[in-house]
Amino acid sequence: MAVDPQEFRGVMGHFATGVTVITTHDGNGQLFGLTANAVSSVSLSPPLLLCCVDKKAESYAAFGASKIFAVNILSNEQEVLSRKFSKSGGDKFEGVGYRAGKGGAPVLNGVLAHLECEVRYDFDAGDHTIYVGEPIDMAMDQETDPLLYFRGGYRNLRA
Numbered sequence: 588m589a590v591d592p593q594e595f596r597g598v599m600g601h602f603a604t605g606v607t608v609i610t611t612h613d614g615n616g617q618l619f620g621l622t623a624n625a626v627s628s629v630s631l632s633p634p635l636l637l638c639c640v641d642k643k644a645e646s647y648a649a650f651g652a653s654k655i656f657a658v659n660i661l662s663n664e665q666e667v668l669s670r671k672f673s674k675s676g677g678d679k680f681e682g683v684g685y686r687a688g689k690g691g692a693p694v695l696n697g698v699l700a701h702l703e704c705e706v707r708y709d710f711d712a713g714d715h716t717i718y719v720g721e722p723i724d725m726a727m728d729q730e731t732d733p734l735l736y737f738r739g740g741y742r743n744l745r746a
């Protein structure tokens with residue numbers, strides 16, 4: 588291996604990002620979600636975005652089953668949600684306000700914006716799969732500030 592994976596994580600941590608919760612379902616009514624910052628816009632024509640999902644995540648199989656996911660972009664008031672969805676196990680949606688999107692993926696209350704997508708491509712990439720999705724529904728929901736992630740910690744625009 589050319590570089591140390593932990594050092595790689597530390598170096599990439601210098602790339603400040605927003606924070607999302609990516610939600611999906613398994614086609615049988617069970618909901619899944621995980622905190623993710625490996626998210627990017629890909630194409631405008633057609634509109635495409637990508638997210639990278641760890642093959643070891645409990646949510647992983649559901650992405651392949653439903654081929655639907657929603658990217659929920661968190662506000663600076665939603666750090667608790669980010670922490671909740673970054674731990675495996677239990678019913679993550681208990682006590683969380685949400686509604687089912689067009690394709691059945693949960694759209695969380697209070698997010699800055701959301702995009703619900705159908706998977707168009709998936710790529711095997713090391714210990715993750717890259718899902719490229721085309722939005723079937725989206726909205727800018729709130730005008731508040733974003734939750735940020737930088738050097739392994741939560742930040743906001745004013746701190």
Ligand SMILES: Cc1cc2nc3c(=O)[nH]c(=O)nc-3n(C[C@H](O)[C@H](O)[C@H](O)COP(=O)(O)O)c2cc1C
Pocket residue numbers: 606620621622623624625626639640641643644645646647672673674675676736
């Ligand atoms: C700020 C932050 C960003 C993360 N980004 C990703 C990501 O892009 N992809 C991913 O698979 N996991 C990411 N994780 C880790 C998952 O949230 C974590 O593994 C989670 O427990 C997976 O949930 P699950 O096992 O219930 O599916 C991130 C965690 C944090 C705190």
